[in-house]
Amino acid sequence: MIISATHNSFTNPIKTSTNFQQQKKPDSAISLLQICKNVNELIQVHSLLIKTSLIHEKHAFGRLLLSFASSGEPDSFIYTQKLFDTIELTRNTFIYNTMIRAFLNHGYPREAFLVYYKMLCEEVVYFDDYTFPFVFSACSKLFAGFEGKQAHAQMVKYPVRFGTHSWNSLMDFYIKIGETGLVVQRIFDEIENPDIVSWNCLLDGYVKLRELDNARKVFDEMPDRDIVSWTTMLVGFANAGLLSEASCIFNEMPEQNVVSWSAMIGGYVKAGCCKEALELFKKMQVAEIKIDKITLTSVLTACASLGALDQGCWIHAYIDKHGIDVDAHLATALVDMYSKCGRVEVALDVFRRSPDKKVFLWNSILGGLAMHSRGKEAVELFSEMLNGLTKPNEITYICVLSACSHSGLVDDGLQIFRSMTKESNVVPTVEHYGCVVDLLSRAGLLYExxxxxxxxxxxxxxSLWRTLLGACRIHGDVNLGVEVGRFLVDLEPLNDANYVLLSNIYAVGSRWDDVWSLRKLMKARGVNKRPGCSSIELNGVAHEFIAGDSSHPQTRDICQLLIQMANHISRDEGDDLAQYI
Structure with missing residues (x-):
């Protein structure tokens, strides 16, 4: 949309702008609007204004329009539109601003911008400090950079200097459409008296653009900081995986609220530091910070990664005890936690009880069933999904194909793969082909x-070739395995997994000279096998173990117990297993 209308008359716009504080005292009929509790009562006052002819006064009409626009009832918005469209008065700034905000608040940003365009064409109507914040908000929701920049131009060439609030909304608009930090900085520099919101907008812009060095510079230069400033800087560091910097900000905060705690816990989870996330969550409880759904979702994700079932069950009980609404995101975290901790039946129960089954919740339970080789149930659940209102996406097909693969359901898997484009208009990606390769490989159909x-x-x-190579070892096809293994070693000469898999293939074929040569090649290329890692939860505490690491305080006791178990097995089977411990 090209904005070409301009104001020809700029004489004293502030005086002509409608401001309630400068209007005459309202009539008693108008005062009734303040005590109306629903649309029906507002309609009665509307009738009264018509009977008393007050409806023809802009002040009275503006108050009535605002009352309908501010009501949360669905019918009120329709009534607001009718009032605006049928008005016999000349619309003023307040009436236009009210309608722009009404459209915006009810999820119609395009219509909100069109009202602004009509306002622009009315050459006798002037903008005020409430106009542009609504307009820029509409443009950012539409991602309408061109129209927003035209509104910026109108704002700049207007003879009146707008207040800080309008400039803050302009900065927010440019941040949301992804403009560079330099643009946002220039707007900030134009503000005569930047307030704390201005500084926070600039800081938020640099954080969202991942320009953390500039963000830190702004943070250090701020004359005052509030909880938003600290939390914005914390979120920036945490999302970037800079946990040391995020932790420093967190510890220096004069006040820590639920958002800052949640951001720090989420940062640990995102970085894979799930043990640290659970420890911080315990400190959050000690600090008696009210826990929200975002925090619980992050902590459940940490429990799932560590297999911390006891901690996950406690969180589930906490949710039930405090009556926390289990939305699709929280239900997904619960399903994922129970699935990864081996309690798939409970995961199914959580899924069935959830009233809001979004596609990612379906994906989570299908993935859980796949994890536990319950392919038949996954296929049945997938059929239920197809017959319902939820449309499968790319991840859904990956989950159900994986379930077929883990359960040996070759025919079902191939049929689902062939029908995915026709049934759900999903184009197969390399991940879907990888599932089919895994499906065939597990079933021994290596050449297929x-x-x-x-x-x-x-x-x-x-990864697809590696899947085939692993299957060659399992099914004993040495020739195909050697062919694929050598191809992988040449393709990725620094990936230790390729050497390990090829070495296993040589071992299956008793080609020990080749095993030795491969190890020499690994050493010559500086490739080291990554140590294995496992974790276990005991009494709410997660314990991690890495191959070759003896730092755990109970390492000696664990090794002694393993030796006793190995000796016991050796007596029954005649093998000396203790030598490997």
């Missing part, structure tokens, strides 16, 4: 799997 890899419409990545 290789055919899929070679004929798929996109280039296969190394």
């Amino acid at each position: 799997a290789r055919h899929i890899i070679k004929t798929m419409p996109m280039e296969a990545d190394s």
Whole structure:
């Protein structure tokens, strides 16, 4: 939309702008608007204003329009539109601003901008400090950069200097459409008296653009900081994985609220530091900070990663005890936690009880069933999904194909793969082909799997070849395994997993000279096998173990117990297993 209308007359716009504080005292009929509790009562006052002819006064009409626009009832917005469209008065600034905000608050940003355009064409109507914040908000929701920049131009060439609030909204608009930090900084520099909101807008812009060095510079230069300033800087560091810097900000905060605690816990979870996340969550409870759904979702994710079932069950009980609404996101976290902790039946119960089954919740339970090799149930649940209102996405098909793969349901898996484009208009990606390769490979159909890899419409990545190589070892096909393994070693010469898999293939074929040569090649190329890692939860505490690491305080006791178990098994089977501990 090209904005070409301009104001020809700029004489004293502030005096002509409608301001309630400068209007005459309201009539008693108008005062009734303040005590109306629903749309029906507002309609009665509307009738009264018509009978008393007060409806023809702009002040009275503006108050009536504002009352309908501010009501949360669905019918009130329709009534607001009718009032605005049928008005016999000349619309003033307040009436236009009210309608722009009404459209915006009810989720119609395009219509809100069109009202602004009509306002622009009315050459006798002037903008005030309430106009542009609504307009820029509408443009940011529409991601309408061109229209927003035109509104910016109108604001700049207007003869009146707008207040800080309008400039703050302009900065927020440019941040949301992804403009550079330099643009936002220039707008900030134009503000005569930047307030704390101005500084926070600039800081938020740099954080969202991931320009953390500039964000830190702004943070250090701020004359005053509030909880928003500290939390914005904390979120920036946490989302970037800079946990040391985030922790410093968190510890220096004069006041820590639920948002800052949640951001810090979420940062640990995102970085894979789930043990630290649970420890911080315990400190949050000691500090008696009210826990919200976002925090609980992050903590459940940490429990799922660590297999911390006891902690996850406690959180579930906390949710039930405090009557916290389990939305689709929280239900998904619960389903994921129970699935990864081996309690798939409870995961199914949580899924069934959830009233809001969004696609990611379906994906979570399908993935959980796949994890536990319950393919038949996954296929049945997937059929239920197809017959319902939720449309599957790319991840849904990955989950159900994985379930078929883990349960050996070759025919079901191939049928679902062939129908995905027709049923759900989902185009297969390399991940979907990877599931099919895994499906065929697990079933021993190795050459069919290789055919899929070679004929798929996109280039296969190394993970698909690695899947086939692992299957060659399991099914004892040494020749195909050696062919694929050598190809992978040449493709990724620094990936230790390729050498390990190829070495296993040589071992299956008793080709020990090749095993030794491969190890020499690894050493010559500086490739080291990454140590294995496992974790276990005991009494609410997660314990992590890494191969070759003896830092755990009970390492000696654990090793002694393992030796006793190995000796016990050795007596029954005749093998000396204790030598490997």
